Amino acid sequence: MLYRNPKSWQLGIARTITFIVTKDCQLACKYCYLVGKNISERMSFETAKKAIDYILGHEDKFREESVIFDFIGGEPFLEIDLIDQICDYLKTEMYRLNHHWFNSYRFSFSTNGINYHEKKVQDFIKKNASHVSIGITIDGTEKKHDMNRVYKLTERGSYKDVVKNIPLWLEQFPNAGTKVTVSSHDLPYIVESVLHLYSLGIHEVNINVVFEDVWQDGDNTIFEQQLIKLADIIINQGYYKDYACSFFSENIGKPMDREWDNNNWCGAGKMLSVDAAGNFYPCTRFAQYSLRDKKALIIGNVETGINENLLRPFLTLDRCTQSPEECLDCEVASGCAWCQGENYDAAQTNTIYQRATAICKMHKARVRANNYYWNKLFRKLELEGKRDEFEKNKKESNPTIC
Amino acid sequence: MVTKKTVGQVTEEEKNEIQQLFERRNGLNELAKILTPDNDALYQKLVKDMGETGTKFQNWWDRMSAKYQWDSAENGHWEINFETCEIYLITE
Amino acid sequence: MLEYLIIQLDDTSTSYCHYKIGKKERRLIPLEMLKAGIKFGMLENLMIQFVYPDYKLPDDYAEAIETIDHSKIVSSLCENEVLKAEADVIIFHEWTELSLAQLDEKKSYVLRTAKADLFDRYLFLKDVISKVMRLNIVITDVETFTEQDFEKYKQILHTLSEHIEKEYAAGKAPQFNILTDRMMLDKMNNCNAGASNITLAPNGKFYVCPAFYYENEEDSIGDLEHGLDIKNPQLYKLEFAPICRHCDAYQCKRCIWLNRKTTLEVNTPSHEQCVVAHLERNASRELSDNIRKHGTFMLEIDIKGIDYLDPFDKREEW
The missing domain is CATH 3.20.20 (TIM Barrel)
Structure with missing residues (x-):
């Protein structure tokens, strides 16, 4: 049933x-x-x-x-x-x-x-x-999950x-998606984990990095490398047709207008x-x-x-009131998420109006890999004359994960 | 073999109407599994409501099929996609 | 930008605002600390307001205070009559005291009152308004207003507004914060604690305002030794207050302490605060229109008609 x-x-x-x-x-x-x-x-x-x-x-x-x-x-x-x-x-x-x-x-x-x-x-x-x-x-493979x-x-x-x-x-x-949370020491396992979930028959993998301040120097590089590797596999092996991974979203990595893009x-x-x-x-x-x-x-x-x-x-509460200037001026701001509870927990005072920025470098790494993914995928589709077909049938994931 | 063919589309308002009836019918069916006749007033309300909702549901399909003149088939039935408002003819 | 430094001379210094004095024992600020506070004010170019206790200060304190230009905030109950005569602002905590006091037409007064007393005795204010340069009303339990209270307050404002209109028609210009301030303002004029003013308490530490000191002594924003350390300082500024920056009830106190008490955020007012401020705003609009019937008055200030009392209800339109 x-x-x-x-x-x-x-x-x-x-x-x-x-x-x-x-x-x-x-x-x-x-x-x-x-x-x-x-x-x-x-x-x-x-x-x-x-x-x-x-x-x-x-x-x-x-x-x-x-x-x-x-x-x-x-x-x-x-x-x-x-x-x-x-x-x-x-x-x-x-x-x-x-x-x-x-x-x-x-x-x-x-x-x-x-x-x-x-x-x-x-x-x-x-x-x-x-x-x-x-x-x-x-969370992915047995090793990563365990x-x-x-x-x-x-x-x-x-x-x-x-x-x-x-x-x-x-x-x-059958349309169910799973939720994967990635922390610092999970980073090297992203590729194998996503592919493993696909192999189990899960077509929608909603995945995000934790908002907490757990990130080490160099994590952004590992993250970017993993995502680029994942992008290559998803595109080369045709997973993009029927599977989704929320790390790759067309709408992230753009500057945001202070007035028009001001929602929480x-x-x-x-x-x-x-x-x-x-x-x-x-x-x-x-x-x-x-x-x-x-x-x-x-x-x-x-x-x-x-x-x-x-x-x-x-x-x-709106985006600009809680964000530091570096976020407001950020050239790749869109898609950079936050959790109000984590903001509150990490804030210097008892406020929900101080945005935590622990994921800043991770978001930027994701944007770079994301740019790579879409540039590569769209070029492939255009060369194959399948861009329109893809647009019509593309599988989307749910980018907002709490 | 089951086949699915797009045979038309309804408006957003029309879709909302059938979606609400669909949701209500599902709700009533699941409520019927737990409501017993000893809760007399609510039980009577439910029985009446199930009849009325079923009628409204069928009326919608009758009205829409008359309005849009969708293709039909002897061993087929129509389905609606609530996300796109498209009507499919499903045949076996 | 910081402009004012409020110095609480003693733990029992008078309250001049919404808060209650949270300490009963005298604790006079050490003299050296007072001098250091005054020096801090000089270095930061801040106007100093001294808040006095009811007992007479030692002479060397009075001398230190006179080394800087300042304002004096003094309770009507202060036993130092000379100080009261010199005070810039006199604070009343009781209606009876106010009714018995010799009022000076060149002075400003504050009446701290519970809403129940205001609702009972507001007619007496007509006499006071006519006798003094300025009267400020501080409702000490504004957060408890109910729908019925809003109606009552609206009616009180209307009644007092008629009296002020008569005064204007007679060529006088009484100042009564909850009715006349908004008529003169073309931008927000709030308390601005934490942004344009801070408080030095008798323990040598800085606070957003005296209320924060009395609520929790640990809640300081720096001290004389290490200087100011305001965390999330932007949140005390109007631009970082989503409701207030869209609001034109310019006379509203926008009490940072009440904000935090009622909504847990210093930048967000309660529903009760907003409605009270808008009832005052609307009454000021009516008063302004009525005064104009007697002659030209503040034509550059246009208070628009609005269909809400709480700007929060209009947030979808921002």
């Missing part, structure tokens, strides 16, 4: 509401930004119900046409019984209240894939077939336990996260378990609702 997993569903018109159902996970990934994971903070149904009652009861504050109910952890499927209960309540309440979201909702999951095959998870997927979207994180994605007690790699579920996942969600990159504040304590956050990255150096930025809770004043900075 096929399930729908449309890319970027209702992009820009859907509100994302995230339930942090547990802060526990089977794994202890070495790059995980969730520095405060634990086994004790599990959401109760009562808390989830209060959050839902508040959200659905304030339709005036949640006017977006569509909604994505996102479930994360830790590992969300550790709490599949709770999730099932939450989703049943959501469906029933949206319908009972004649809420406009009943006509446009999704349940979305980011999972490590370890218990994807289990009956309870599979039953849930079947029960909510037209509304479920699931992403499984797999470098980071290890079990928390034994430090054993999780690759084998995840990869066995990939065929089932792709059978159910990140959607924090337009999203809403709720955790086991019933606290609301502008995005999960502002919950305490995601922050290294700052206090959680709580914007309300399920009892008292959202403090709208605390959302004002998020909803008026």
